[in-house]
Amino acid sequence: MAERKTEATRRDFLKLAGVSAPGAVSALAMSAGAAGAADAEEMSSGTGLRSTEHVLKYLETARY
Amino acid sequence: MTEFLANESAGPHKAPNAAADTLPKEELWRADLYDLLAALLARPPSGELLAGLARLEGDRQTEIGRHIGALARLASATGEKAAEREYNALFIGLGRGELLAFASFYLTGFLNEQPLARLRRDMARLGIAREEDVHEPEDNIATLCEIMAGLIRGRFGAPATASAQREFFTTHLEPWAEHFFTDLEKAGAAVLYAPVGSLGRAFMKLEAHTFRMIG
Numbered sequence: 614m615a616e617r618k619t620e621a622t623r624r625d626f627l628k629l630a631g632v633s634a635p636g637a638v639s640a641l642a643m644s645a646g647a648a649g650a651a652d653a654e655e656m657s658s659g660t661g662l663r664s665t666e667h668v669l670k671y672l673e674t675a676r677y
Numbered sequence: 678m679t680e681f682l683a684n685e686s687a688g689p690h691k692a693p694n695a696a697a698d699t700l701p702k703e704e705l706w707r708a709d710l711y712d713l714l715a716a717l718l719a720r721p722p723s724g725e726l727l728a729g730l731a732r733l734e735g736d737r738q739t740e741i742g743r744h745i746g747a748l749a750r751l752a753s754a755t756g757e758k759a760a761e762r763e764y765n766a767l768f769i770g771l772g773r774g775e776l777l778a779f780a781s782f783y784l785t786g787f788l789n790e791q792p793l794a795r796l797r798r799d800m801a802r803l804g805i806a807r808e809e810d811v812h813e814p815e816d817n818i819a820t821l822c823e824i825m826a827g828l829i830r831g832r833f834g835a836p837a838t839a840s841a842q843r844e845f846f847t848t849h850l851e852p853w854a855e856h857f858f859t860d861l862e863k864a865g866a867a868v869l870y871a872p873v874g875s876l877g878r879a880f881m882k883l884e885a886h887t888f889r890m891i892g
Contacts, residue, residue, distance in 0.1 A: 637813075675741060677741040
């Protein structure tokens with residue numbers, strides 16, 4: 614299989630398969646509630662697995 | 678899942694958060710896999726989804742890629758009606774499907790137990806709401822996969838930190854999801870869903886390993 618094709622398949626995985634989330638859940642409409650504080654702490658932008666290079670390398674070996 | 682299926686109005690999700698565009702590709706693969714599993718487990722696959730799956734090509738060098746290849750081959754040979762019959766036999770059944778895909782059932786032997794209560798607390802804390810027209814308990818495997826994808830993509834706010842993702846995974850998926858996917862893989866009624874089970878099992882193992890590395 615051509616590597617380039619595989620790469621394209623992976624990149625457009627959802628688009629290609631027409632997958633969309635079932636839509637059983639959504640963001641809670643928050644009115645300055647208690648949830649806001651924990652939310653901001655645990656969902657700070659730009660983190661995720663980004664800073665963990667060895668983890669990204671590991672995931673790369675398991676790619677599809 | 679009958680009630681859930683009766684509510685076709687639970688339509689596709691709103692557009693993903695723009696932050697998703699800036700995520701590393703490894704994060705997007707994970708979110709894509711969670712969304713794929715959620716789509717296949719929430720309801721019988723539509724003809725369009727089957728056609729889309731049939732076009733996928735997995736990387737033959739990896740276990741997950743091989744399971745995706747197997748799923749693509751079976752999707753190309755499965756009609757919408759047959760897929761629906763299989764889904765119903767597995768998850769709906771006459772009175773009850775072959776499998777009960779709920780955390781509470783796997784962990785306690787009963788539905789609507791402590792794992793669901795804990796999930797509801799965590800969802801509230803993370804700012805995640807169940808859609809009003811969905812009546813199925815949230816601790817079903819499809820919803821948990823949808824939540825993981827949403828946390829990664831930032832559908833409920835900003836993309837979740839690795840530790841927030843890990844906490845959700847280790848609390849709500851790791852204790853039972855691999856067991857469930859192994860059951861699905863081996864289920865008597867599973868044909869199209871056998872590679873879904875294999876894919877889910879391999880992915881849950883990968884996720885557990887990944888999160889242990891983050892430590």
